[in-house]
Amino acid sequence: MAKQKFYVVWNGAEKGVYTTWEACKQAVEGFSGAKYQAFKTAEEAHAAYEMGYEAFREKAKNAEEINKSKGNTPPSNATSSPSTSSTLPPAAINESIAVDAACSGNPGKMEYRGVYLRTGKEIFHYGPLWGTNNIGEFLAIVHGLALLKQKGLNTMPIYSDSVNAQLWVKRKKCKTTLERNEKSEGLYQLIERAENWLKNNTYQNPIIKWPTEEWGEIPADFGRKR
Numbered sequence: 001m002a003k004q005k006f007y008v009v010w011n012g013a014e015k016g017v018y019t020t021w022e023a024c025k026q027a028v029e030g031f032s033g034a035k036y037q038a039f040k041t042a043e044e045a046h047a048a049y050e051m052g053y054e055a056f057r058e059k060a061k062n063a064e065e066i067n068k069s070k071g072n073t074p075p076s077n078a079t080s081s082p083s084t085s086s087t088l089p090p091a092a093i094n095e096s097i098a099v100d101a102a103c104s105g106n107p108g109k110m111e112y113r114g115v116y117l118r119t120g121k122e123i124f125h126y127g128p129l130w131g132t133n134n135i136g137e138f139l140a141i142v143h144g145l146a147l148l149k150q151k152g153l154n155t156m157p158i159y160s161d162s163v164n165a166q167l168w169v170k171r172k173k174c175k176t177t178l179e180r181n182e183k184s185e186g187l188y189q190l191i192e193r194a195e196n197w198l199k200n201n202t203y204q205n206p207i208i209k210w211p212t213e214e215w216g217e218i219p220a221d222f223g224r225k226r
Contacts, residue, residue, distance in 0.1 A: 004019065005021070005038045005039065005040065006018070006019060006038070006039045006040075006041065006042050006044070006045035007019075007020075007021060007023075007024035007036060007037070007038050007039070007045070008036060008037055008038075008039060008045050008048050008049045009024060009027045009028055009034070009035070009036045010035040010036065010049065010052065010053035010056075011031070011033055011034055011035040011036075011053065012027040012028040012031045012034045012035070012036060013026070013027050013028070013031050014027045015027075015049075016049070016155070017042070017045045017046055017049050017155060021038075024036060024038075035053045043093050043094070043095070046093070046095055046155055046156070046157075047094065047095035049155065050095050050153055050155070050156055051095075088117065088219070089214075089215040089216075091215075092117065092159075092215065093117070093157050093208075094117050094118040095117070095118060095156060096117045096156055096157040096158065096159060096208075097114050097115065097116055097117060097123065097144050097148070097156065097157075097158055097159070098114065098115050098117055098158075098159040098160075098210065098218050098219045098220040099112065099113070099114045099115075099137070099140035099141055099143070099144050099158060099159070099160050099218075099220050100112065100113065100137070100140065100160070100161065100218050100220035100221050100222065101113075101133050101134075101135075101136025101137045101139075101140055101162075102133070102136070102221075102222035103131065103132060103133040103136060104128075106132050106133055107130060107131055107132045107178055107184070108130070108131075108132075109127070109128040109129070109130065110127055110128060110129060110130065110131035110132060110133065110135065110136045110187075111125065111126060111127025111128040111129075111136065111222075112125075112126055112127060112136040112137070112139055112140035112143070113125040113126070113140065113220055113222075114140060114143065114144045114147070114158075114220060115219050115220045117159070117219060120219055123147070124143060124144075124147060126139070126140075126143065129186055129187055129190075130183045130184050130186075130187060131178065131184065131187045132176060132178055134162065134164050134165060134168075134176065135174060135176050135178065135187065135191065137160060137161075137162035137164070137165035138162075138164075138165040138168045138169060138174050138191075138194065139190060139191070139194055140160070140165070140220075141158060141160050141165055141166065141169050141207060142169060142194040142197055142198060143194075144158045144205075145158065145169075145197075145198075145201075145203050145205060146197055146201075148203075148205055149201065149203060149205075153205075154203070154204050154205065155204055155205065155206075156205055157205060157206040157207070157208050158205055158206070158207050158208065159208050159209075159210040159218060159219075159220075160207060160208075160209065160210060160218075161209070161210040161212050161217075161218045163209065166207050166209065169198065169207060172195060172198040172199055173195060174191045174194065174195060176191070
């Protein structure tokens with residue numbers, strides 16, 4: 001039995017990643033200048049799609065040249081954090097973002113951020129402001145969804161280690177018990193903005209639970225746990 005393949009359409013009647021050749025064929029057949037390719041795994045396909053056709057072809061060309069040069073390895077990225085693809089769990093999807101929050105006290109000074117998993121580079125950061133860790137986790141996911149949609153990365157996954165935050169996003173409601181007062185008013189305005197975004201936007205990005213017990217701390221972790 002033939003193994004399933006995944007098909008990337010960079011330029012066609014409808015761009016995207018397809019799981020069958022028939023669907024891919026409908027997107028490219030008769031389309032002038034169609035650009036598409038088959039891949040063995042979903043991870044490879046999504047990574048290639050998000051990269052874009054020209055960048056993917058350039059990367060493939062560079063990889064071929066590197067493989068021909070024995071003993072040569074690509075230079076490391078000095079600006080990346082230790083959470084690069086070389087240290088990620090093999091099962092992790094490199095072409096994704098990871099989000100996390102940290103709070104000094106609960107409630108207390110809270111901040112959240114998102115990192116690009118392949119390089120460990122921080123791509124957004126917000127705070128500190130008065131709040132709770134769960135609220136920060138919720139806002140981090142919504143921030144990631146909004147950013148990916150703005151950039152047209154409609155299928156890139158988001159990793160979060162917070163079950164509560166993922167449930168709140170699914171329900172489009174931040175179910176916090178934090179008192180709304182002068183100290184937390186700015187945070188509540190952010191919450192309302194996030195809830196409105198969820199109610200008025202759709203997204204395809206998978207939100208995946210980061211298995212901390214199996215893989216260790218999520219790469220977006222602030223490293224403050226004792």
